[in-house]
Amino acid sequence: xxxxxxxxxxxxxxxxxxxxxxxxxxxxxxxxxxxxxxxxxxxxxxxxxxxxxxxxxxxxxxxxxxxxxxxxxxxxxxxxxxxxxxxxxxxxxxxxxxxxxxxxxxxxxxxxxxxxxxxxxxxxxxxxxxxxxxxxxxxxxxxxxxxxxxxxxxxxxxxxxxxxxxxxxxxxxxxxxxxxxxxxxxxxxxxxxxxxxxxxxxxxxxxxxxxxxxxxxxxxxxxxxxxxxxxxxxxxxxxxxxxxxxxxxxxxxxxxxxxxxxxxxxxxxxxxxxxxxxxxxxxxxxxxxx
Amino acid sequence: xxxxxxxxxxxxxxxxxxxxxxxxxxxxxxxxxxxxxxxxxxxxxxxxxxxxxxxxxxxxxxxxxxxxxxxxxxxxxxxxxxxxxxxxxxxxxxxxxxxxxxxxxxxxxxxxxxxxxxxxxxxxxxxxxxxxxxxxxxxxxxxxxxxxxxxxxxxxxxxxxxxxxxxxxxxxxxxxxxxxxxxxxxxxxxxxxxxxxxxxxxxxxxxxxxxxxxxxxxxxxxxxxxxxxxxxxxxxxxxxxxxxxxxxxxxxxxxxxxxxxxxxxxxxxxxxxxxxxxxxxxxxxxxxxxxxxxxxxxxxxxxxxxxxxxxxxxxxxxxxxxxxxxxxxxxxxxxxxxxxxxxxxxxxxxxxxxxxxxxxxxxxxxxxxxxxxxxxxxxxxxxxxxxxxxxxxxxxxxxxxxxxxxxxxxxxxxxxxxxxxxxxxxxxxxxxxxxxxxxxxxxxxxxxxxxxxxxxxxxxxxxxxxxxxxxxxxxxxxxxxxxxxxxxxxxxxxxxxxxxxxxxxxxxxxxxxxxxxxxxxxxxxxx
Numbered sequence: 001x002x003x004x005x006x007x008x009x010x011x012x013x014x015x016x017x018x019x020x021x022x023x024x025x026x027x028x029x030x031x032x033x034x035x036x037x038x039x040x041x042x043x044x045x046x047x048x049x050x051x052x053x054x055x056x057x058x059x060x061x062x063x064x065x066x067x068x069x070x071x072x073x074x075x076x077x078x079x080x081x082x083x084x085x086x087x088x089x090x091x092x093x094x095x096x097x098x099x100x101x102x103x104x105x106x107x108x109x110x111x112x113x114x115x116x117x118x119x120x121x122x123x124x125x126x127x128x129x130x131x132x133x134x135x136x137x138x139x140x141x142x143x144x145x146x147x148x149x150x151x152x153x154x155x156x157x158x159x160x161x162x163x164x165x166x167x168x169x170x171x172x173x174x175x176x177x178x179x180x181x182x183x184x185x186x187x188x189x190x191x192x193x194x195x196x197x198x199x200x201x202x203x204x205x206x207x208x209x210x211x212x213x214x215x216x217x218x219x220x221x222x223x224x225x226x227x228x229x230x231x232x233x234x235x236x237x238x239x240x241x242x243x244x245x246x247x248x249x250x251x252x253x254x255x256x257x258x259x260x261x262x263x264x265x266x267x268x269x270x271x272x273x274x275x276x277x278x279x280x281x282x283x284x285x286x287x288x289x290x
Numbered sequence: 291x292x293x294x295x296x297x298x299x300x301x302x303x304x305x306x307x308x309x310x311x312x313x314x315x316x317x318x319x320x321x322x323x324x325x326x327x328x329x330x331x332x333x334x335x336x337x338x339x340x341x342x343x344x345x346x347x348x349x350x351x352x353x354x355x356x357x358x359x360x361x362x363x364x365x366x367x368x369x370x371x372x373x374x375x376x377x378x379x380x381x382x383x384x385x386x387x388x389x390x391x392x393x394x395x396x397x398x399x400x401x402x403x404x405x406x407x408x409x410x411x412x413x414x415x416x417x418x419x420x421x422x423x424x425x426x427x428x429x430x431x432x433x434x435x436x437x438x439x440x441x442x443x444x445x446x447x448x449x450x451x452x453x454x455x456x457x458x459x460x461x462x463x464x465x466x467x468x469x470x471x472x473x474x475x476x477x478x479x480x481x482x483x484x485x486x487x488x489x490x491x492x493x494x495x496x497x498x499x500x501x502x503x504x505x506x507x508x509x510x511x512x513x514x515x516x517x518x519x520x521x522x523x524x525x526x527x528x529x530x531x532x533x534x535x536x537x538x539x540x541x542x543x544x545x546x547x548x549x550x551x552x553x554x555x556x557x558x559x560x561x562x563x564x565x566x567x568x569x570x571x572x573x574x575x576x577x578x579x580x581x582x583x584x585x586x587x588x589x590x591x592x593x594x595x596x597x598x599x600x601x602x603x604x605x606x607x608x609x610x611x612x613x614x615x616x617x618x619x620x621x622x623x624x625x626x627x628x629x630x631x632x633x634x635x636x637x638x639x640x641x642x643x644x645x646x647x648x649x650x651x652x653x654x655x656x657x658x659x660x661x662x663x664x665x666x667x668x669x670x671x672x673x674x675x676x677x678x679x680x681x682x683x684x685x686x687x688x689x690x691x692x693x694x695x696x697x698x699x700x701x702x703x704x705x706x707x708x709x710x711x712x713x714x715x716x717x718x719x720x721x722x723x724x725x726x727x728x729x730x731x732x733x734x735x736x737x738x739x740x741x742x743x744x745x746x747x748x749x750x751x752x753x754x755x756x757x758x759x760x761x762x763x764x765x766x767x768x769x770x771x772x773x774x775x776x777x778x779x780x781x782x783x784x785x786x787x788x789x790x791x792x793x794x795x796x797x798x799x800x801x802x803x804x805x806x807x808x809x810x811x812x813x814x815x816x817x
Contacts, residue, residue: 067411067413067477067478068428071413071477072415072472074363074473074475075367075415078356078365078367078471079367079471083356083358083365083367084356084531084533084534087360087361087535090362104361104362104478105361106361107359115736141610240502241682
């Protein structure tokens with residue numbers, strides 16, 4: 001089917017995701033369950049097909065004719081023989097996760113082995129009351145998955161149209177303060193991150209910190225290298241991946257200094273024309289002993 | 291994605307210029323009192339599209355239809371020939387169909403819009419082979435019907451042309467030229483049609499209605515399928531799945547080996563017509579009889595069903611009403627199908643019956659052969675079954691009495707009742723012996739012989755082989771004499787009079803009295 005081309009970069013990102021799926025979930029090949037917002041051509045689902053027995057695919061549909069985008073998604077699923085394994089959830093991802101059902105009452109059928117959240121407007125999107133339904137929905141996801149004792153891979157893709165109301169700065173300042181309490185002077189590095197010209201440099205720290213904090217009550221969070229790339233129509237995109245391992249160990253919900261150092265030092269990839277290169281944004285690594 | 295949307299003016303709709311919009315409401319709501327028929331309409335179109343592709347490619351097994359039921363929609367996808375630009379335009383013409391009668395399954399051009407009666411929107415996406423285009427037609431049924439209602443309130447009217455222009459849109463996109471398909475989505479099923487969302491019910495309905503294969507577990511499915519492919523020229527099947535579950539024609543487990551026959555336009559005794567070879571058959575039918583007894587219990591899954599191009603017409607009531615003049619209950623002793631071969635037998639729009647025409651009258655006249663054949667078979671089977679039952683019952687009765695007699699356990703008071711029972715059983719067996727299967731005839735003859743011998747012996751009160759008594763007299767056994775014996779006789783006589791119509795109770799009572807008397811030490815001698 002024509003339209004919505006999967007760019008070479010995005011294809012590379014999905015390839016990396018598949019490596020992670022194989023690494024963590026090969027044992028249950030054929031029985032995996034997916035939740036997410038797939039590409040319109042379902043390219044990733046088609047590529048991963050042999051690993052999965054279930055796909056819960058979210059399609060919001062834009063504007064008054066949103067039902068046509070949903071129709072086209074089913075059409076693609078029918079053409080590629082995926083429809084029997086596919087549940088279409090109609091509506092906004094955040095709403096669906098928060099309410100546990102879509103606009104038409106179709107329930108989210110937990111648990112999932114792979115959750116792929118694809119956000120436009122960034123992870124920091126907030127409603128008119130300044131509340132982040134996005135964050136609430138992710139917490140809901142963790143709770144539901146933890147209830148069923150499910151380890152899972154979490155992919156978060158987002159463009160850089162963040163509606164940041166100072167939150168990233170606040171979080172980085174918090175990290176700085178926390179480290180200072182432990183006698184670690186990260187001030188210079190944090191300042192460099194804050195003043196860096198690329199938004200990606202800040203999100204590289206902010207997003208893992210956020211996910212770690214949200215998941216900490218139920219999960220041990222392993223980070224993988226985020227990927228920064230250009231998507232459709234040259235949109236700047238970020239892609240994060242996490243392996244969330246269920247733990248019963250009580251946690252305050254706040255990352256330890258060692259976690260914070262890991263997050264600040266987390267290596268990243270930049271992907272151009274499908275080629276991955278290490279990206280440190282010119283920011284030096286933070287060592288434990290200043 | 292290249293997209294171009296066509297404005298209604300570009301679309302030729304003059305064929306509806308003089309029709310009025312209200313026709314939409316009438317055609318869609320009034321035509322399908324059974325909501326499931328809406329699904330059948332789309333399956334018919336898919337089936338025709340697949341059949342066309344099979345014909346074009348010479349691949350008789352090609353194609354499948356996938357159905358997905360997921361709130362709020364029902365989606366039907368086929369990989370058939372697809373519709374080109376002209377055909378998708380024509381899709382909007384109410385009552386317009388290029389199919390000629392007898393060519394495809396549907397032909398009236400009405401059923402394609404039936405989705406309007408059950409859903410808020412009807413979305414059709416299709417791609418014809420070799421064209422490289424995908425066309426998407428949307429009927430905004432909710433808005434269309436609301437528009438009609440509003441006009442009705444105002445006492446105004448609208449031409450069908452304008453109504454369709456206002457509430458439909460047609461777009462085209464790029465597509466792989468090698469791909470061909472049609473997908474229909476009934477979007478947002480209305481609250482009064484939610485039964486269509488019940489997967490199990492839909493599978494049940496489709497299995498009984500559409501041209502799917504016999505269930506692979508049906509032991510006679512293959513042979514019947516072979517007959518149908520050989521004798522019914524337009525018989526065919528297609529793979530249909532609903533949410534991944536394959537749909538098959540259902541079957542009943544307890545069935546005898548299937549039989550087959552034709553209906554011709556002459557009666558069995560019309561030898562002249564028969565010898566002259568009175569043309570093509572009007573129908574081919576197959577049937578299986580209940581392997582055990584009587585009617586099948588499932589009211590929906592029993593009897594005969596009419597099929598045209600392997601789609602069901604009506605329910606199991608229709609052959610029963612149209613072909614059975616006597617003993618209609620016997621129709622339900624069978625499970626089978628009547629495949630109509632006469633192209634002039636045309637299903638009515640709602641497919642609940644056939645159009646009233648000469649062909650139908652002719653078929654109903656000659657099709658009575660079916661009921662005649664099946665009634666005769668059912669009658670024969672019933673007689674055979676009854677004969678077997680009587681023989682088995684007589685064997686059991688006579689053996690029991692023989693044993694009682696050998697042990698001397700028959701009270702003298704009930705001797706005649708026993709003889710009467712044996713005689714009855716023997717006569718019943720004699721009367722039904724001719725209906726019994728061969729092995730049972732032998733058993734029947736034996737039991738008649740044993741029964742008569744037993745009666746004779748009871749009359750003599752002894753077996754020739756041993757001198758022991760077959761019956762006993764309690765008065766002798768317990769040495770009851772004089773006045774007591776007289777009293778006993780009077781009591782027994784009274785009981786006999788009262789329980790003459792209930793010999794079983796009489797026997798039980800006598801035996802109980804005997805046990806009580808013989809257990810009483812002062813009377814006890816031996817028993």
